[in-house]
Amino acid sequence: MAPMRADPLRYLSEELDTLKSQGLYRHLRVLEGEQKAHASFDHRSVVNLSSNNYLGLTTHSRLRERALEATRTLGVGSGSVRTIAGTMSIHMELEHRLAEFKRTEATVVFQSGFTANAGTVSSILGKDDFIISDELNHASIIDGARLSRATIKVFPHRDADSARAIVKELPRERRRLIISDGVFSMDGDLGALPELCDVADEFGCIMMVDDAHASGVFGRSGRGTIDHFGLHGRVDIQVGTLSKAIGALGGYVAGSRALIDFLYHRARPFLFSTSHPPSVAAACLGAIDVLESEPQLIERLWENTRFFKAGLQALGFNTGASESPITPVIVGDAALAMKLSDALFENGVFAQGIGFPTVARGKARVRTIVTATHTRDELQFALDSFAKVGRALGVI
Ligand SMILES: Cc1ncc(COP(=O)(O)O)c(C=O)c1O
Numbered sequence: 025m026a027p028m029r030a031d032p033l034r035y036l037s038e039e040l041d042t043l044k045s046q047g048l049y050r051h052l053r054v055l056e057g058e059q060k061a062h063a064s065f066d067h068r069s070v071v072n073l074s075s076n077n078y079l080g081l082t083t084h085s086r087l088r089e090r091a092l093e094a095t096r097t098l099g100v101g102s103g104s105v106r107t108i109a110g111t112m113s114i115h116m117e118l119e120h121r122l123a124e125f126k127r128t129e130a131t132v133v134f135q136s137g138f139t140a141n142a143g144t145v146s147s148i149l150g151k152d153d154f155i156i157s158d159e160l161n162h163a164s165i166i167d168g169a170r171l172s173r174a175t176i177k178v179f180p181h182r183d184a185d186s187a188r189a190i191v192k193e194l195p196r197e198r199r200r201l202i203i204s205d206g207v208f209s210m211d212g213d214l215g216a217l218p219e220l221c222d223v224a225d226e227f228g229c230i231m232m233v234d235d236a237h238a239s240g241v242f243g244r245s246g247r248g249t250i251d252h253f254g255l256h257g258r259v260d261i262q263v264g265t266l267s268k269a270i271g272a273l274g275g276y277v278a279g280s281r282a283l284i285d286f287l288y289h290r291a292r293p294f295l296f297s298t299s300h301p302p303s304v305a306a307a308c309l310g311a312i313d314v315l316e317s318e319p320q321l322i323e324r325l326w327e328n329t330r331f332f333k334a335g336l337q338a339l340g341f342n343t344g345a346s347e348s349p350i351t352p353v354i355v356g357d358a359a360l361a362m363k364l365s366d367a368l369f370e371n372g373v374f375a376q377g378i379g380f381p382t383v384a385r386g387k388a389r390v391r392t393i394v395t396a397t398h399t400r401d402e403l404q405f406a407l408d409s410f411a412k413v414g415r416a417l418g419v420i
Pocket of ligand 1: 136137138139141162164205207208209234236237265266267268273274275
């Protein structure tokens with residue numbers, strides 16, 4: 025009989041026990057039914073303040089019909105990576121539409137925003153190059169930067185003067201990429217984009233913006249923060265996601281024809297992972313139609329944002345420096361954030377608690393995101409629940 029084998033993965037259970045002792049262990053909440061403003065999670069009907077479904081497009085009839093039609097006529101899968109047999113005409117149509125929408129020469133669509141960021145940063149730079157990155161940039165940028173083997177220089181959050189001081193010391197003959205989120209996903213504030221563009225212009229750096237949370241939210245028809253700040257022509261690489269306001273799945277890079285051709289040849293997720301099913305591309309095409317023909321959705325998103333943010337602030341919660349529909353309720357202690365989130369859930373509101381490593385230690389929070397499809401009654405109900413639970417837990 026073979027000797028009893030010690031479990032070589034035992035350390036994982038030990039780490040999970042540590043998470044439990046710190047109140048950071050999370051069960052996945054399970055959504056029954058559709059992703060909507062009022063939804064059922066874990067068999068409880070709640071006002072949903074946790075999705076990135078800013079415009080309610082996950083269930084929009086136009087996207088649904090486009091996806092169904094594509095499935096009927098084109099099947100359920102692309103069957104290959106883009107560079108072999110998996111480039112369908114609908115993928116090319118989506119890239120052309122996105123380029124028109126973003127006002128750039130070209131775009132390339134990736135499987136997700138994560139792979140768009142990581143695949144781009146890792147392929148355009150090498151070990152002799154430099155990346156100057158906001159300290160709160162998204163994990164996909166950090167992973168792409170590590171994969172590139174370039175030297176990573178982190179500047180304090182939104183501090184363009186510090187970014188400038190870093191760039192000033194770097195050799196001009198090397199490639200230098202300045203990179204920032206357009207909207208920061210945990211704080212809801214905006215990157216220092218105009219000031220960072222000035223630094224990039226002055227020192228000849230490549231400028232890149234991850235606009236995952238801005239696409240469909242900021243700028244004319246939701247064109248993003250580059251449009252919002254009037255920075256067209258000054259940002260070399262724009263990343264957007266199709267998974268949040270656009271309501272489906274995917275990411276894209278918008279920029280020059282040469283940039284996109286280069287990514288077609290070198291971005292590893294593009295080369296080595298199968299492309300979207302036609303239904304996903306079709307739904308995204310439907311979403312761009314909606315952005316252009318239903319401006320009232322973005323208007324409603326902002327009305328709801330103003331109402332809810334003002335309500336939380338009037339109650340005395342610390343909502344940080346948010347300028348977007350993402351409003352954090354910062355409590356500091358991770359266990360308290362999870363307790364607040366759980367108590368809200370018991371009271372009919374789903375707002376996810378977030379702690380380390382997603383945010384820094386001591387900056388734990390409950391994150392809220394309103395959508396265009398929340399009704400006033402739903403938002404008022406959520407504010408009442410926040411008031412009740414916040415007082416009971418001594419947060420306000
Ligand atoms: C700032 C930021 N960039 C990129 C991503 C990744 O986008 P996706 O969910 O499409 O992979 C996210 C979402 O989680 C994000 O918040």
